Amino acid sequence: MRADCFPPFDPSRRVLLGGLLGGLPAAALLRAVPTSAQGAPRVVSLDYGLASTLLALGIVPAGVSDLAGWDKWVVSPSMPAGVVDLGTSTEPNLEILKALKPDFILATPYLDAQIPRLQEFGRVLRLQTFRYEGTPILQAVTAATRSLAGELGRLPQAELFLSGAEAFFDDCRARLAPVSAPPVALVNFMDARHVRIYGNPGLFHDVLERIGLSNAWTEQSSDWGLQTIAIEELSRITDPHARLIAFDPVPPDVLPKLARSPLWRSLPVARPGHFHVLAPALMFGMVNEAMRFAGLVTQALEREA
Amino acid sequence: MSGLTQSLRFGPAAVACASLTLAAALAWLLVAPNFAAPAAPGYDAARMVLLYSTLPRLATALIAGAALSLAGALFQLVLRNPLASPTTLGISAGANLALVITLLAFPALLGFGRDLVALAGSAAAAAIVMGLGARRGFSPLSLVLSGLVISLWCGALAAVLTFLNDRYLVSLFIWGAGSLAQQSWDIPLSLLWKVAVLALLCGAIVRPLALLELGDGSAAALGVRFAYLRFFAIAIAVSLSALVTSAVGVIGFIGLVAPIVARLSGARRVGDILIWSSLIGAALLLCADVSVQLLAGAFSDFLPTGAVTAIFGTPVLLFLLRRLKMRHRVIAAPFAGLRRKLPAGRAAVLVLVAMLAAIAIAMLCGRNPDGTWQWLGGPALAELLPLRLPRVMAALASGAMLAVAGVLLQRLTGNEMASPEVLGISAGATFGLSISLFAVAASGIWVQLGFAASGAFAVLAVILAFALRAQLAPERVLLAGIALSAMVDALVGAVASTGDPRALTLLRWMSGSTYGVSAGTAMALSLAALLLVAPALLSRRWLDLLPLGPSSAASLGVPLKSARLALSCLAGLLSAVATLGVGPLSFVGLMAPHLAREAGLTRALPQMAGAALLGGALMVLADWLGRTVLFPYQIPAGLMSALVGAPFLMLLLFRKSRTTQVL
Numbered sequence: 016m017r018a019d020c021f022p023p024f025d026p027s028r029r030v031l032l033g034g035l036l037g038g039l040p041a042a043a044l045l046r047a048v049p050t051s052a053q054g055a056p057r058v059v060s061l062d063y064g065l066a067s068t069l070l071a072l073g074i075v076p077a078g079v080s081d082l083a084g085w086d087k088w089v090v091s092p093s094m095p096a097g098v099v100d101l102g103t104s105t106e107p108n109l110e111i112l113k114a115l116k117p118d119f120i121l122a123t124p125y126l127d128a129q130i131p132r133l134q135e136f137g138r139v140l141r142l143q144t145f146r147y148e149g150t151p152i153l154q155a156v157t158a159a160t161r162s163l164a165g166e167l168g169r170l171p172q173a174e175l176f177l178s179g180a181e182a183f184f185d186d187c188r189a190r191l192a193p194v195s196a197p198p199v200a201l202v203n204f205m206d207a208r209h210v211r212i213y214g215n216p217g218l219f220h221d222v223l224e225r226i227g228l229s230n231a232w233t234e235q236s237s238d239w240g241l242q243t244i245a246i247e248e249l250s251r252i253t254d255p256h257a258r259l260i261a262f263d264p265v266p267p268d269v270l271p272k273l274a275r276s277p278l279w280r281s282l283p284v285a286r287p288g289h290f291h292v293l294a295p296a297l298m299f300g301m302v303n304e305a306m307r308f309a310g311l312v313t314q315a316l317e318r319e320a
Numbered sequence: 321m322s323g324l325t326q327s328l329r330f331g332p333a334a335v336a337c338a339s340l341t342l343a344a345a346l347a348w349l350l351v352a353p354n355f356a357a358p359a360a361p362g363y364d365a366a367r368m369v370l371l372y373s374t375l376p377r378l379a380t381a382l383i384a385g386a387a388l389s390l391a392g393a394l395f396q397l398v399l400r401n402p403l404a405s406p407t408t409l410g411i412s413a414g415a416n417l418a419l420v421i422t423l424l425a426f427p428a429l430l431g432f433g434r435d436l437v438a439l440a441g442s443a444a445a446a447a448i449v450m451g452l453g454a455r456r457g458f459s460p461l462s463l464v465l466s467g468l469v470i471s472l473w474c475g476a477l478a479a480v481l482t483f484l485n486d487r488y489l490v491s492l493f494i495w496g497a498g499s500l501a502q503q504s505w506d507i508p509l510s511l512l513w514k515v516a517v518l519a520l521l522c523g524a525i526v527r528p529l530a531l532l533e534l535g536d537g538s539a540a541a542l543g544v545r546f547a548y549l550r551f552f553a554i555a556i557a558v559s560l561s562a563l564v565t566s567a568v569g570v571i572g573f574i575g576l577v578a579p580i581v582a583r584l585s586g587a588r589r590v591g592d593i594l595i596w597s598s599l600i601g602a603a604l605l606l607c608a609d610v611s612v613q614l615l616a617g618a619f620s621d622f623l624p625t626g627a628v629t630a631i632f633g634t635p636v637l638l639f640l641l642r643r644l645k646m647r648h649r650v651i652a653a654p655f656a657g658l659r660r661k662l663p664a665g666r667a668a669v670l671v672l673v674a675m676l677a678a679i680a681i682a683m684l685c686g687r688n689p690d691g692t693w694q695w696l697g698g699p700a701l702a703e704l705l706p707l708r709l710p711r712v713m714a715a716l717a718s719g720a721m722l723a724v725a726g727v728l729l730q731r732l733t734g735n736e737m738a739s740p741e742v743l744g745i746s747a748g749a750t751f752g753l754s755i756s757l758f759a760v761a762a763s764g765i766w767v768q769l770g771f772a773a774s775g776a777f778a779v780l781a782v783i784l785a786f787a788l789r790a791q792l793a794p795e796r797v798l799l800a801g802i803a804l805s806a807m808v809d810a811l812v813g814a815v816a817s818t819g820d821p822r823a824l825t826l827l828r829w830m831s832g833s834t835y836g837v838s839a840g841t842a843m844a845l846s847l848a849a850l851l852l853v854a855p856a857l858l859s860r861r862w863l864d865l866l867p868l869g870p871s872s873a874a875s876l877g878v879p880l881k882s883a884r885l886a887l888s889c890l891a892g893l894l895s896a897v898a899t900l901g902v903g904p905l906s907f908v909g910l911m912a913p914h915l916a917r918e919a920g921l922t923r924a925l926p927q928m929a930g931a932a933l934l935g936g937a938l939m940v941l942a943d944w945l946g947r948t949v950l951f952p953y954q955i956p957a958g959l960m961s962a963l964v965g966a967p968f969l970m971l972l973l974f975r976k977s978r979t980t981q982v983l
Contacts, residue, residue, distance in 0.1 A: 102954055108952040110689075110704055128825065129836075132836065245499070245503075278503040282368075283365075
């Protein structure tokens, strides 16, 4: 089922396999693995956002949790072939961790209960990302990017990456300025009757403000940045110009069912031209995901204008 | 029904009117602000919400409540079982599981065949529960016990599916927890005509049902084809439950409570019971749903109605248990002697070999990071064994403890469906864990364990107190436990459907993962297993005699009261400790005693020893399968054993039931 994640002829893991079977000292063999090129630390990530940040810092992670779902939730940047799937982030496969011998294991507060155990396998870096703890999320993930880069000795790359991100956000802002930008509400469909809506505090909310938009959903969300609501509650969005943006994946029966609902058809945010379904964007992410989100939203609103 | 001794002094019509009035008043509270506001020109959000969301939701609540209560009343009538309902017979859970599987595997099928899928699921659940129940003359407690076990199993399977789909697939929960939210009249209207047709069919059998009330014998004399009638009534009830589940998810306990209220308030004739149950049920669900909406408005949080009815319905079930007359059932036929069996000595050897083989496989066989299979030897062994050994030890010890607890409980209650999983202790542990997750900031593994343990022991204390009051009738204790489990399930479902990622930790706990077991924990579990299994083995005389029934056991010199108390205590301790190891849902405590008996180990001591070894082996194998099948992803051991073991157990019981009938 997950076998497609492992290209069969990847040399690095063949070497590793040989090491395990032949009982040779694995560490010696692992030096041949391309991901541990000169000076680059071996890092595994138990979080999508941290994994994509690693890529931005020029480090290919040795392993990433939930890799099988990467193309469904993160999409870009694409993860290079040869990265090992670690299993779920809450229960990363310890036998793989042992074999990979990482220098660093990246974790988030979401995984706090696992951290004492993980420390046996490498140095755990716990980074504050998508959970709200007093600082706006965009600020928090920017700071987390810097502290990650500091630990890994990649500060110059981080500054380059972050200034690139700032420039990208500025560009989005400039592109949106002529499009008398409406407020937008952001959702993922759970089923034909419920959505998860993203409010403040939250990564998407901060990015909206950063690129000069405002969130049409003004209610406070949980510390995880979201709220589950029934679809009729979307009528609490009062601004007549507001847009509704849903992100893929949308369950297959949702849109046909909604098309038959008079309530949905009459919702101002759901009118044609006001409602968009965009490619996946991960709310539980970091700067990369923020940029992807900003790009998708900007593009959609531009195309509309 | 004879068990409900007292009745209230109002007529059923008065009660129905009063509850409908209350429901209407609450609904008015919800709707009134809309009428007070002046109509806005053009698009009027408030009016649209009123017309296409609030009103359809009220209608859905009425229809679903009536349908579930009608189903419950039918079940209670034809099964002569005051505890029967779509929830307690596992019918709703069966429908839900079928829908979840279809949603994940064949989403296209759901467009047209949603009702059919739900129907297939609930029919399967009904067939299993009735099939098991038929063997014990539809004894009320046995039937409900099987039903609730099926419910738990279906819930477990739905949980593993969600688990494998990780944090983003919470919709399954919303829907498993039963939300009545609507955005059009589609659901209430389609539900209305289907329910109406079934209600008419039901009207056609009111007269024969009334004859049935006279008793099987007299009804047969009057020419009623009793078996057909029962089948027909159950088919209607199952369809009603399936339709509601297909439309709005699992709404717990309404179908149990409404018919009981109707009867308590004096409805005696079959027609009366059916009509007033439906009306009272409609009113109850409407009250519940409107209260949920008013409350949710206050807390601005998402609350699924089904979870709320389950949370409030459980105490009603507990209350009813006290009023129910109980006969201690004697095991129908001795388990031995039905089939050829191995000599006990050969069986013991086989069992031992099975356990050793399981341990060897679990320790030595695994997969490499690229997914290829590996047999360990040499230095790699030294590297990976420290990772595998604690898990294998924990699985072995917990499996053995659960198995022994299962033997104790089955012999105590004389009920083959009794098992530690349904004792509610695990529910206590889960509840403790949820408190630690949500109340204590950044709770570490030890804090979590501490909370879970205190939750488990709190429930154990409550159950023992309850047991003492109920003269230690063990089936009652089991039902109390399983009712608590259902309540905790509902709570977790409610939390999970808000989308809080911490709910996943709860789920993981419930699914029985050995992942977090450290070497120290594994040692502690093994030690506890040794300390607790020993006294169980020593009580073998009691356990041989107790299944003969209380009077025979007492006349053979078993001190009934203290024997039951001591054995219940021991079973509780065993389950509490094992739950901390492998979670609440393994069903090993249910399976292992049966397997041991099948292997020919029928007397208490060999059965217990055999069950301990087999239970340990099962858990170890489940853990190994869970680690390797979807590598690098891991299926928790508890769930794995429930998934593989429970259907197997059902097969076993069915095959035995045929043999029993032949004899």
